[in-house]
Amino acid sequence: MDTKAMFKLSYGLFVCTAVQGSKINGCIINTAIQAASEPNTITVAINKANYTHDMVKATGVCNVSVISEEANFDLFKHFGFQSGRDVDKFADYPAANYKTAENGVPYITAGTNAYFSLKVKDTVDLGSHTLFICEPTAMEVLTSVPSCTYSYYQDNIKPKPEAVGTTPKGETIWRCRICGYEWVGEELPDDFICPICKHPKADFEKIIR
Amino acid sequence: MDTKAMFKLSYGLFVCTAVQGSKINGCIINTAIQAASEPNTITVAINKANYTHDMVKATGVCNVSVISEEANFDLFKHFGFQSGRDVDKFADYPAANYKTAENGVPYITAGTNAYFSLKVKDTVDLGSHTLFICEPTAMEVLTSVPSCTYSYYQDNIKPKPEAVGTTPKGETIWRCRICGYEWVGEELPDDFICPICKHPKADFEKIIR
Incomplete structure (x- = not known):
């Protein structure tokens, strides 16, 4: 499916x-x-x-x-x-x-x-x-x-955070499922709040590129 | 309402x-x-x-x-x-x-x-x-x-029948509720079938302009 x-x-x-x-x-x-x-x-x-x-x-x-x-x-x-x-x-x-x-x-x-x-x-x-x-x-x-x-x-309405794409060092990227904001780093801090849509860590997914 | x-x-x-x-x-x-x-x-x-x-x-x-x-x-x-x-x-x-x-x-x-x-x-x-x-x-x-x-x-998909608008003699217009086709005349025949979408008389409404 x-x-x-x-x-x-x-x-x-x-x-x-x-x-x-x-x-x-x-x-x-x-x-x-x-x-x-x-x-x-x-x-x-x-x-x-x-x-x-x-x-x-x-x-x-x-x-x-x-x-x-x-x-x-x-x-x-x-x-x-x-x-x-x-x-x-x-x-x-x-x-x-x-x-x-x-x-x-x-x-x-x-x-x-x-x-x-x-x-x-x-x-x-x-x-x-x-x-x-x-x-x-x-x-x-x-x-x-x-x-x-x-x-x-x-x-047209939701802000489009620029995608990080691939980082030169091949680092892990975390993407907010709600608004698409991408954050680079191995481990997203537990108290991380999306700067765009204010959603918490639970709404981020790890992107393996 | x-x-x-x-x-x-x-x-x-x-x-x-x-x-x-x-x-x-x-x-x-x-x-x-x-x-x-x-x-x-x-x-x-x-x-x-x-x-x-x-x-x-x-x-x-x-x-x-x-x-x-x-x-x-x-x-x-x-x-x-x-x-x-x-x-x-x-x-x-x-x-x-x-x-x-x-x-x-x-x-x-x-x-x-x-x-x-x-x-x-x-x-x-x-x-x-x-x-x-x-x-x-x-x-x-x-x-x-x-x-x-x-x-x-x-x-974009439904054909747009040209609207009759106002007739010179102020005749009654019947409009198909399904596709918008307009027919001019006082009484729509009982067996009328819309030439565009094939819907019957029951799907037409009388337009008074």
């Missing part, structure tokens, strides 16, 4: 937001699709490691904002590269960048082109992820900017 | 193939995604109106071939604009355009860049569609050509 085939599947990119009590949170997801037309059904798969997952599971309500090609990398860093367990993502998030929908949950208005308010009708436990089967209760188009696909993000 | 927001969701495009007894069939779908990583899970939503749907439901096995940007409109017409109930889609399909995977089901090799063999682990009835929750049992990359997204298909 050539698992690189998995990269041939196409995805949009979205901010999934939720509110539970006084906690407001959101994360980046890539799996919002219309799975049925009658009744109109949107499915969303969320990694259980995301705090937003637990909030959507508990409340049965979320918003999905569709990221557009006008989004900048900061949107992905803000909602994707830090956890709602550690930080309050809406504490320092500019009020001009989001609004609150009728369901009481914020949706993102900067770098997005539409949003959906979703009500969870059913869930399927898929192991690492929960699949939320949802009924849209509201939806709006925000701009006519094209939607950002995962490929567009990889090619 | 502005239902145009639904068009902001992004999709790839795929040929889903199945074999049941002596019947070999396939249809175009847009909803194959990785919904979980551990265990690796691919979900596929198929419209119940598709004959392939019934075959996958009965056999629990299918292949999903990822359509690439090199696909031509004929691939979509062949698998998307006719039903396996009426025709044998593999009877006249060139043998050079497909191969048979280990699971005994064909996968498409022309205009595609990868394929997956899927085993159905669970199904969810979503009304118009069934969601098939699948484990990939095989997958291969076929070419490095980028995957065809639904937007790419709309912009």
